[in-house]
Amino acid sequence: MREEGRTITAVRLVGHADRMQGRGFDYNQTLSRDRAETVKAYLVGQGIDPALVSYEYRGDTEQVQSCEGVRDRAVLHECLLPNRRVEVQFQVPK
Template sequence: MPKMHPALCALAACLLVSACAVTPATSPPTDTERAVEAAAPAVDWAAIAKPFESAAAEGVTVSVAPTGGLDVVIPAADGFETASALLRPALQSSLDALVAPLQAQPTLQALIVGHTDSIGREGYNMLLSRKRARAVRDYLMAAGIDPMRLTAEGRGETEPVADNDTPEGRSRNRRVEIRLFLPR
């Protein structure tokens, strides 16, 4: 077998390695792919929101999110005892009103987010907001909503919607948000 020159071996190795790094050219989408993409129905979030708006208890707001989906904001100032994750009857009533619209839209997923004001230690508020979000999730599960559709998390005092220096502002910051969306 003839001896190969070391430079030729190095060149062959470089060419072999560089050939592996080249990305294959992708073809443009076909007419069929474009037609399927164009035919994908846009979600009418305003129409989906209507039953939630009709069912919402006093003080509960329902809005279409700018990126799609729905934001349901439930004031929690009167929904929980101070420093507790136990749901009061007023909050239970607000959640009961959302059960039928949720059951009517079985493809919607729900991200339940608990929020607190800034009174108390930050770490405690984070823990409390998580417990409250889980309490809302558990209540909806007990009402018949599939647990696979529900996710709960707490944000503590990190996302205020009002000034925490006033009692009114702190009251607005104590809330539960339910973000409704379609899975991807």
């Protein structure tokens, strides 16, 4: 964005977790919060005004990959990787 001379007016972060620890609101909610806060800290370190950043934590409520039928724990852990994420949305003027 900086290289293109664009101004960021807002950043929205949405943290997510996988279901490996069981579908539990508190644990996975905390993981998704920690992920979003880590990304926020990185962006602030890159010069983004912290006042522009908002975030949500969705825990394990929005899985993008289910991995149904996978039984081996190591394979399941790898399969569920896309669910451990932070969505980042930058708002810039047109």
